[in-house]
Amino acid sequence: MAFINPSPGNSNVQIVLQINVIGAASPSAVVTGDPPTAIAMGTTLNVPALQDITINAANDVFTWSQLDSSAKKQVATTSTNSISGNLVVDPTTFFGTTLTAGSTTAVAVQGLLGLSRNKTKIAFALRVYDGSSDGTTTTTGDIWLKGIGYITGLAPTVSADAPVFVSPFTITVDGEYLAAATTAT
Amino acid sequence: MRAVVMELIQDTDTGVYTLSQELPYTADGTALYTKNLKKIYVNLAQRSEEIAIATLDASNITNQTTRVQVYLANEARVLPSYDQVVTDLIAIKDSEEIRNQGYYRRQCEVSTEYEDNILITTLEYEFTKIK
Numbered sequence: 001m002a003f004i005n006p007s008p009g010n011s012n013v014q015i016v017l018q019i020n021v022i023g024a025a026s027p028s029a030v031v032t033g034d035p036p037t038a039i040a041m042g043t044t045l046n047v048p049a050l051q052d053i054t055i056n057a058a059n060d061v062f063t064w065s066q067l068d069s070s071a072k073k074q075v076a077t078t079s080t081n082s083i084s085g086n087l088v089v090d091p092t093t094f095f096g097t098t099l100t101a102g103s104t105t106a107v108a109v110q111g112l113l114g115l116s117r118n119k120t121k122i123a124f125a126l127r128v129y130d131g132s133s134d135g136t137t138t139t140t141g142d143i144w145l146k147g148i149g150y151i152t153g154l155a156p157t158v159s160a161d162a163p164v165f166v167s168p169f170t171i172t173v174d175g176e177y178l179a180a181a182t183t184a185t
Numbered sequence: 186m187r188a189v190v191m192e193l194i195q196d197t198d199t200g201v202y203t204l205s206q207e208l209p210y211t212a213d214g215t216a217l218y219t220k221n222l223k224k225i226y227v228n229l230a231q232r233s234e235e236i237a238i239a240t241l242d243a244s245n246i247t248n249q250t251t252r253v254q255v256y257l258a259n260e261a262r263v264l265p266s267y268d269q270v271v272t273d274l275i276a277i278k279d280s281e282e283i284r285n286q287g288y289y290r291r292q293c294e295v296s297t298e299y300e301d302n303i304l305i306t307t308l309e310y311e312f313t314k315i316k
Contacts, residue, residue: 009243016242050241088238088246163289164238164246164315 004129015053016127017083018044018183019171021107021120022148028106029123031148035176039146041125041183045107048093051166053085053126055145057177081147081173083126089156089165112169115151123148124171125183144180149173186230186251189286190310193277194225194255200266202257209256218256219303225274228254234316249316251288254309261304271295274308288312 007013020029020042032038059076066073096111103110103118115122124147131141153170194204202223209218209226218226231252238246255274259267277283278291290313297306 006241008239008241009245011243014242048240048242049244049246051238053241088240088244090244160289162237166238 013130015050016125017047017050017053017085018125019047019107019115019122019151020044020124021103021105021110021115022123031123036146036148036178038185039123039125039148039178039180040185041123041146043106044125044183045093045111047087047112048090049088051086051088053083055126055128056080056082056084081175081177082149083124083145083171083173084153084169086166086168089167094156094167112151113154116154119150121148121150121174122171125180142181144183146178146180146183147171147173148175186253186312187227189282190253190255190277191227193280193282194227194274197273197277199225199270199273202259202270209254216256216305218258219300219305222259222303224257226256228256237315247316248313250311250313252309252311254307256305256307258300258303258305261299261302264304267306271306271308278310278312283312286312287314289314 006015018041022029022031027042029042030040057079059079061074062077063072063074092111093108094112096109096114098105098109101109101114103120107115107122110118110120114120126145127142128145129143131143149171151169152172154167156165156167158165191204202225205217205221205224205226207217207226209216209228211217212220218224233250234247235250236245237248240246275293275295278293283291292311294309294311295306297304299305
């Protein structure tokens with residue numbers, strides 16, 4: 001039995017969410033296969049100051065009744081996948097380096113808001129587990145959850161009591177997740 | 186922060202109360218402000234930091250709170266312009282100079298106690314900003 005302790009602040013172990021555009025601007029992510037069998041992330045935008053993150057992988061269920069059964073019958077069908085969470089808004093990564101950037105520009109230029117506004121298809125990689133036992137390496141036994149999708153659900157908010165902009169976000173996943181040990185493939 | 190508060194007190198009409206440059210230390214078992222009545226003493230600022238928003242990386246958002254205590258004492262039998270002076274001292278917390286430093290929470294708590302026939306008034310300013 002093991003558990004996952006992301007150790008916030010330890011860059012070798014903490015949760016990392018990387019995103020990149022696909023095929024639009026160099027160096028973009030390269031996706032192989034449909035459904036993806038490999039995703040090379042390229043030069044990514046690391047999403048900073050995540051407050052929490054949720055991996056959603058909810059299967060839909062088809063339910064029916066039979067005359068010879070006293071209980072309903074069910075079968076799992078397709079799943080709706082998404083990554084959701086909340087973050088503290090960092091102006092550079094949220095708004096991008098160019099406020100009016102188009103969908104063919106690099107991920108850092110568009111920022112999260114630009115990716116959402118432009119409906120830019122992205123690749124993402126979420127490190128959910130660092131395999132090293134002492135938190136000193138980022139390469140051994142890592143588990144990266146990858147996929148492709150879109151940034152949605154941005155809703156930056158601020159209040160007088162908490163005068164820092166925070167925003168929910170969702171990466172609506174197009175298709176399956178892909179688990180890998182590295183962001184390179 | 187002590188210097189800022191002292192400057193603001195200096196700019197306030199404190200009537201018969203005058204501002205001391207000394208710290209409110211204790212000499213021979215007696216606090217200076219009970220020896221020197223109608224003098225306003227400002228203590229050194231105390232600072233604390235606590236996490237306002239925890240994040241999954243190292244970029245925690247921190248609240249920095251600064252507390253400054255101000256003391257003044259006078260004979261309890263007669264309180265010359267006391268209410269107005271205390272009201273004006275409380276108002277310092279919302280002065281432009283404090284607001285411009287990014288403090289989004291500005292509070293002042295006033296408490297009093299008696300030592301024989303002396304009324305000791307303590308104002309504790311508490312300023313909080315995001316670091």
